[in-house]
Amino acid sequence: MTFYEKLSGAIALAALLLSLYSAISTYHEKHIKTKLFVRWIHKTPTKLNVSLLISNMSSRPATLTKIFLKYDDKVIESSWYTARLLTQTVDDVETICWSDVTPINIPPRSSSNPVLSFQNVENFTLTSELTLIYVIDDVEYEENFKVDRILPNSEMLLALDYQLKHN
Structure with missing residues (x-):
């Protein structure tokens, strides 16, 4: 596995984690109780x-x-x-x-x-x-x-x- 393949995988993993964090934050903000x-x-x-x-x-x-x-x-x-x-x-x-x-x-x-x-x-x-x-x-x-x-x-x-x- 070359350096660029490893870098590509790391960037994809970071994008997945950021997307997951964003989805959880959005759900939480919408469902804060009054x-x-x-x-x-x-x-x-x-x-x-x-x-x-x-x-x-x-x-x-x-x-x-x-x-x-x-x-x-x-x-x-x-x-x-x-x-x-x-x-x-x-x-x-x-x-x-x-x-x-x-x-x-x-x-x-x-x-x-x-x-x-x-x-x-x-x-x-x-x-x-x-x-x-x-x-x-x-x-x-x-x-x-x-x-x-x-x-x-x-x-x-x-x-x-x-x-x-x-x-």
Whole structure:
């Protein structure tokens, strides 16, 4: 076997390994799972507002189509319509912060910060865990989330003011 035949074989092997690495990387990037995190929650007598961070690091877009709150053997779907969360008037201009509704589309390699509202929540007690059932790209998940921030009314106004100015 001559030097050029050995070189040709080595180049073919290197091309095969690079091609295999590229195929595995592409498959991995397309199938990175979308992740949900609960940023904060706020409870009123009949409503629960939940701020989520939805992270989609995949190379494909993702869609959160449904989300449910599960507690005490009850399951409540998030509001189908926008709910008014905050109204501000500055220099005679009224601005309104609305809740988000599903479906929520998340572009590839980005994130979304929706505030979802669950209406008519009865006998719900705030704890450090929140159980959500959600559907992303036609796959249903049920997950318990640790709640680090339960906002009082004053902090809720600050969080919604920030949301209003940055969205």
